[in-house]
Amino acid sequence: xxxxxxxxxxxxxxxxxxxxxxxxxxxxxxxxxxxxxxxxxxxxxxxxxxxxxxxxxxxxxxxxxxxxxxxxxxxxxxxxxxxxxxxxxxxxxxxxxxxxxxxxxxxxxxxxxxxxxxxxxxxxxxxxxxxxxxxxxxxxxxxxxxxxxxxxxxxxxxxxxxxxxxxxxxxxxxxxxxxxxxxxxxxxxxxxxxxxxxxxxxxxxxxxxxxxxxxxxxxxxxxxxxxxxxxxxxxxxxxxxxxxxxxxxxxxxxxxxxxxxxxxxxxxxxxxxxxxxxxxxxxxxxxxxxx
Ligand code: GRG
Numbered sequence: 271x272x273x274x275x276x277x278x279x280x281x282x283x284x285x286x287x288x289x290x291x292x293x294x295x296x297x298x299x300x301x302x303x304x305x306x307x308x309x310x311x312x313x314x315x316x317x318x319x320x321x322x323x324x325x326x327x328x329x330x331x332x333x334x335x336x337x338x339x340x341x342x343x344x345x346x347x348x349x350x351x352x353x354x355x356x357x358x359x360x361x362x363x364x365x366x367x368x369x370x371x372x373x374x375x376x377x378x379x380x381x382x383x384x385x386x387x388x389x390x391x392x393x394x395x396x397x398x399x400x401x402x403x404x405x406x407x408x409x410x411x412x413x414x415x416x417x418x419x420x421x422x423x424x425x426x427x428x429x430x431x432x433x434x435x436x437x438x439x440x441x442x443x444x445x446x447x448x449x450x451x452x453x454x455x456x457x458x459x460x461x462x463x464x465x466x467x468x469x470x471x472x473x474x475x476x477x478x479x480x481x482x483x484x485x486x487x488x489x490x491x492x493x494x495x496x497x498x499x500x501x502x503x504x505x506x507x508x509x510x511x512x513x514x515x516x517x518x519x520x521x522x523x524x525x526x527x528x529x530x531x532x533x534x535x536x537x538x539x540x541x542x543x544x545x546x547x548x549x550x551x552x553x554x555x556x557x558x559x560x561x
Contacts, residue, residue, distance in 0.1 A: 273551040280324070280548075284317045284337065291338055291391060299383075306372040306380035307387070311345050313363045318484075318556065319344055319455040325549045326459025326473070333462045335395025336407055340455055342388035343415045346381040347424075347451075353377060356428065385415075400462075407458035414454030423447030434512045441482070448488075449481025456480075465542070472542035479535040483557050486528055489514040493521065532557040 320337035327333035352359040352367040369377035423446025456477035516524040
């Protein structure tokens with residue numbers, strides 16, 4: 271239970287800082303835009319990306335803006351992903367999606383606003399010492415969020431019109447759409463902590479593994495979470511009939527793959543020389559979010 275308490279404490283720390291950062295916009299931007307940005311940014315969420323970054327950065331000062339920016343970018347992507355033109359979802363983080371509350375126009379602008387505010391936050395936070403590391407970390411985040419990462423993955427996803435049928439294409443899309451930002455969270459934190467080339471090599475493997483697991487577990491939760499209601503027992507996304515890991519490999523093998531990836535992730539973490547009990551537990555949490 272100590273881990274869950276620690277998780278809550280760290281989540282609260284991130285949320286207080288996100289709220290503080292948002293306060294800086296209060297009264298300076300159109301009210302519906304502010305409320306819409308705040309609605310989604312402070313709507314809960316596991317805060318896994320900023321948490322990974324802060325754990326990797328360790329005691330390195332000046333890392334907080336990177337963590338906050340990651341959550342803003344992640345939130346913008348969720349707002350846009352939920353739009354009728356994309357996934358057309360009506361619930362997110364247990365609440366009505368942004369466009370359901372504020373309308374599509376404001377939801378699009380709130381997403382744009384959060385993306386830009388992420389970069390304002392990053393630029394405002396450039397530290398006096400170790401600015402070189404910070405800028406390198408910023409570069410990693412920018413690339414992962416952009417056309418070579420999340421945006422590119424999403425573009426391929428919509429181009430396939432939700433009709434991906436082979437596992438390699440699915441993996442390539444997921445690697446960019448979901449995995450890139452998770453990998454960037456780990457690698458940007460590692461750069462801040464000045465890890466060696468050898469350590470970075472293992473951390474790259476670690477972060478790629480957990481990025482992949484993240485998506486697979488999400489697919490599994492779709493089945494185990496509400497199979498009776500959604501009829502997703504086949505493992506295929508009922509909305510657009512695209513293939514998923516459980517749909518391709520079957521439930522049993524998918525669970526085995528997650529288990530293997532979990533153990534490989536721990537092995538990479540160990541080989542990277544990082545000894546952080548919370549990070550080990552967080553890896554377990556990511557690999558089995560059924561807590
Ligand atoms: C619109 C450019 C653009 C990109 C969208 C994030 C994304 C890319 C798509 C989401 C598709 C999806 C639901 C993938 C499953 C894995 C995932 C990213 C889940 C949501 O992230 P969590 O679990 O959410 O970290 P919380 O709410 O905890 O922050």
